[in-house]
Amino acid sequence: MRKKKVSLTIDGGRVTVDEGTTIMQACQQLGIRIPRLCYHPELSLMGSCRVCIVEVKDMGFYMTSCSQKVWEGMDVQTNSPEIRQARRDIVELLLDNHPQDCQTCERDGNCELQNLAHAMGVRARHFEGRRKRFPLDLSSHSVVRDSEKCVLCGRCVRVCAEIQGVTNLSQHGRGFLTVVTPAHGANMDDSVCIQCGQCINVCPTAAFLEKRGAGAVWEAIARADLHVVVQTAPSIRAAIGEGFGLPPGTPATGRMVTALRRLGFDAVFDTDLGADLTIIEEAHELLTRLKEGPLPMITSCSPGWVSFLEKFYPELIPHASTCRSPMSMLSALTKTYYAERKGLDPRQIFMVAVMPCVAKKYEANRPEHVLDLPSPAGRGAGGEGAAAEGPGVRAEAPGVASISPLPLGEGQGVRAVPLTDAVLTTRELLWMIKCYGIELATLPEGEFDPPLGSASGAGDIFGTTGGVMEATLRAASELVTGRPADRLDFTEVRNVAGLRETYVAIGEHNIHVGVANGLTNAKILLDKVKEGKEPFHVIEVMACPGGCVGGGGQPYPPEGFHILDPRLLAKRAAALYAIDAGKKLRKSYENPAIEEVYDTFLGGPGSEKAHRLLHTRYAAKLPRGIR
Amino acid sequence: MSTSLPCPATDNWEEVRAAARYALGEPIAEFIDQCRREPQPESQLIAVLHRVQAQFGYLSPAHLDAVAQLLQVPAATVAGVASFYHFFRLQPRGKFILSVCLGTACYVKGADRLAQRIIDELGITWGETTKDGVFTLEQARCLGTCGLAPVLMIGEEIHGQVTPDQVPAILEKYLKRARQPAAGTAGRG
Numbered sequence: 043m044r045k046k047k048v049s050l051t052i053d054g055g056r057v058t059v060d061e062g063t064t065i066m067q068a069c070q071q072l073g074i075r076i077p078r079l080c081y082h083p084e085l086s087l088m089g090s091c092r093v094c095i096v097e098v099k100d101m102g103f104y105m106t107s108c109s110q111k112v113w114e115g116m117d118v119q120t121n122s123p124e125i126r127q128a129r130r131d132i133v134e135l136l137l138d139n140h141p142q143d144c145q146t147c148e149r150d151g152n153c154e155l156q157n158l159a160h161a162m163g164v165r166a167r168h169f170e171g172r173r174k175r176f177p178l179d180l181s182s183h184s185v186v187r188d189s190e191k192c193v194l195c196g197r198c199v200r201v202c203a204e205i206q207g208v209t210n211l212s213q214h215g216r217g218f219l220t221v222v223t224p225a226h227g228a229n230m231d232d233s234v235c236i237q238c239g240q241c242i243n244v245c246p247t248a249a250f251l252e253k254r255g256a257g258a259v260w261e262a263i264a265r266a267d268l269h270v271v272v273q274t275a276p277s278i279r280a281a282i283g284e285g286f287g288l289p290p291g292t293p294a295t296g297r298m299v300t301a302l303r304r305l306g307f308d309a310v311f312d313t314d315l316g317a318d319l320t321i322i323e324e325a326h327e328l329l330t331r332l333k334e335g336p337l338p339m340i341t342s343c344s345p346g347w348v349s350f351l352e353k354f355y356p357e358l359i360p361h362a363s364t365c366r367s368p369m370s371m372l373s374a375l376t377k378t379y380y381a382e383r384k385g386l387d388p389r390q391i392f393m394v395a396v397m398p399c400v401a402k403k404y405e406a407n408r409p410e411h412v413l414d415l416p417s418p419a420g421r422g423a424g425g426e427g428a429a430a431e432g433p434g435v436r437a438e439a440p441g442v443a444s445i446s447p448l449p450l451g452e453g454q455g456v457r458a459v460p461l462t463d464a465v466l467t468t469r470e471l472l473w474m475i476k477c478y479g480i481e482l483a484t485l486p487e488g489e490f491d492p493p494l495g496s497a498s499g500a501g502d503i504f505g506t507t508g509g510v511m512e513a514t515l516r517a518a519s520e521l522v523t524g525r526p527a528d529r530l531d532f533t534e535v536r537n538v539a540g541l542r543e544t545y546v547a548i549g550e551h552n553i554h555v556g557v558a559n560g561l562t563n564a565k566i567l568l569d570k571v572k573e574g575k576e577p578f579h580v581i582e583v584m585a586c587p588g589g590c591v592g593g594g595g596q597p598y599p600p601e602g603f604h605i606l607d608p609r610l611l612a613k614r615a616a617a618l619y620a621i622d623a624g625k626k627l628r629k630s631y632e633n634p635a636i637e638e639v640y641d642t643f644l645g646g647p648g649s650e651k652a653h654r655l656l657h658t659r660y661a662a663k664l665p666r667g668i669r
Numbered sequence: 670m671s672t673s674l675p676c677p678a679t680d681n682w683e684e685v686r687a688a689a690r691y692a693l694g695e696p697i698a699e700f701i702d703q704c705r706r707e708p709q710p711e712s713q714l715i716a717v718l719h720r721v722q723a724q725f726g727y728l729s730p731a732h733l734d735a736v737a738q739l740l741q742v743p744a745a746t747v748a749g750v751a752s753f754y755h756f757f758r759l760q761p762r763g764k765f766i767l768s769v770c771l772g773t774a775c776y777v778k779g780a781d782r783l784a785q786r787i788i789d790e791l792g793i794t795w796g797e798t799t800k801d802g803v804f805t806l807e808q809a810r811c812l813g814t815c816g817l818a819p820v821l822m823i824g825e826e827i828h829g830q831v832t833p834d835q836v837p838a839i840l841e842k843y844l845k846r847a848r849q850p851a852a853g854t855a856g857r858g
Contacts, residue, residue, distance in 0.1 A: 212749030225744035357680035
């Protein structure tokens with residue numbers, strides 16, 4: 043059925059649009075971009091900031107163009123001295139009780155409020171308004187909440203509820219004292235927050251930020267007694283170029299490796315190899331589960347998703363793959379296999395992971411992700427002695443994750459060191475490279491270091507939704523049939539829409555698979571699993587929209603794109619698929635580096651040692667989320 | 670492989686549900702059950718909060734969390750609604766509410782001096798509750814009995830033409846009543 047058309051006048055020009063179009067959308071068709079703040083195209087309408095107001099003839103008041111639908115014969119004025127003045131007044135009032143600390147703010151240069159104020163022509167602060175005073179919430183390993191910078195646009199509340207289905211945030215109180223917090227003003231750490239960081243992404247100011255990790259990394263690099271190793275997740279190479287003027291979707295693997303080496307890291311490893319390892323362990327786990335259950339097996343690489351599982355669907359924990367994430371697998375190998383080969387004490391190794399994700403900061407701090415080491419002689423139960431050794435780097439300032447080794451297991455002759463000592467987001471690495479003065483765009487191509495630097499294309503596509511599934515299917519099809527896979531591309535599981543279900547034939551098995559990104563989509567699959575009507579075999583869940591390419595730690599979008607923009611996510615994903623397609627090595631099984639790890643160190647997939655180093659466990663956590 | 674190991678029981682729903690029912694008491698829990706059987710149970714949130722406040726006098730985080738679990742509305746939403754409306758109280762209130770009328774007639778008849786005496790006697794200010802949980806001090810805007818100015822309302826009882834010097838004796842009377850278990854107005858909001 044064809045939509046009814048509506049004709050209207052915008053700034054004196056006639057335009058015909060579909061019925062139901064908003065004024066803002068109609069303007070967009072004419073190439074007029076109305077300023078906006080609370081509006082976000084991927085979220086529901088709120089219409090609370092009033093920045094997008096326009097004049098409509100014969101209406102006695104300005105209308106919000108984001109929410110007002112057009113009508114036949116409407117006469118809209120988007121720019122007049124009065125409307126510009128009104129918008130400027132609105133932004134000035136928002137600024138009046140906003141901190142005046144732009145130069146020292148994390149979002150300086152990337153702040154939507156700052157950009158908006160400039161675009162609206164705010165050049166002076168006419169009033170010194172009352173300031174909001176709220177404590178800084180540093181309780182979470184991942185997400186820092188600074189309500190003094192909040193402009194109450196409500197985007198975080200909406201992304202948390204609508205995209206992630208978590209609803210951890212709401213506006214509490216009323217009037218001037220309104221504040222966005224978890225229930226009862228609780229700390230982020232005591233809430234149902236899953237640490238995905240999408241609130242950081244959509245926030246127009248610095249009211250939500252990741253907890254900083256760069257200071258600890260700089261210090262570790264400067265220390266002569268530490269061997270500082272870095273690993274980078276698949277999706278970093280697909281996004282980091284955006285910060286240096288490369289068009290979105292430009293793979294920058296080699297240049298990124300060179301930049302990391304120049305920053306001073308002693309070894310640069312590829313998380314993709316961890317992904318290859320995850321695939322092999324997961325494919326073996328799937329084979330066992332096909333015989334013994336429980337099915338479906340649900341992937342567990344995404345720490346935001348794991349957190350969601352533990353808080354919202356704990357009854358499905360037995361379905362989660364016990365495999366550690368690629369990051370933790372690679373960290374475990376670095377502190378054991380690599381340490382042995384290099385003749386290093388694992389305590390000398392400082393493991394840095396660059397991730398598209400803020401929840402990885404939380405994952406690195408989970409007590410399960412530690413390496414138990416025999417205590418050095420004479421230091422058995424010494425709390426003080428223990429604290430003085432190892433890569434214990436002091437915290438630089440509030441907001442910095444503590445990276446001292448966890449004092450777990452002390453006193454039993456065993457000391458635990460964290461597998462991963464520091465996690466940086468893509469944004470933080472981007473800043474470090476800029477801070478150092480490295481011009482990434484013009485760097486020569488570098489290569490990851492052996493023995494943990496070569497990966498198959500299956501590892502690369504881990505960074506996008508459907509990629510883990512595709513990589514698993516490549517491996518499982520050989521494992522099940524016992525002969526080389528007849529195809530490598532499983533385009534039917536590539537999932538741009540957010541939710542996908544299909545059947546994939548492998549040997550005589552017809553595998554029922556589900557892929558979801560964004561936890562509101564995941565809920566749909568999980569509820570089906572609970573109902574048990576259509577039994578699934580494998581489900582891949584990534585917490586963030588588009589998978590890791592849309593992670594909570596990825597760069598703020600370049601000019602012409604908005605955050606969570608499906609076009610931007612598709613470009614980053616395309617970069618990963620291009621890297622995969624361009625590799626000779628596309629199957630995790632054929633990765634010689636992995637073969638060597640299994641042959642010389644782990645003793646085969648699913649072995650006792652592999653299980654100790656590469657697998658983990660989960661537990662129901664409180665507060666329980668409402669789904 | 671771990672999959673051959675028995676799966677541990679991981680679901681904590683029954684404990685969460687039982688704790689929530691215990692926090693609210695069976696009558697309210699049953700009312701919520703009834704809401705859940707109707708379409709759009711979340712639209713009953715405010716009705717449920719009214720009952721909880723009527724029962725307990727205020728809405729504590731534990732009450733709100735329990736409502737969230739039983740009604741299956743996210744706790745952040747429940748707390749957001751409860752904190753928005755002036756009617757809902759998030760702090761416990763005293764057994765007796767002292768409402769000092771600060772309307773024009775009472776004011777010119779010395780309500781400010783009356784209020785100051787109460788503040789001095791109890792050591793609390795507007796909106797606060799005494800440590801023993803007996804009195805909460807609030808302001809009222811004209812109680813419609815200007816002939817009795819200045820007016821002090823305690824619970825549902827009106828005291829007219831109160832002078833500051835009468836305050837200690839009045840408070841003592843209610844304090845005594847609060848100490849007798851059968852008296853008082855338990856359950857009043």
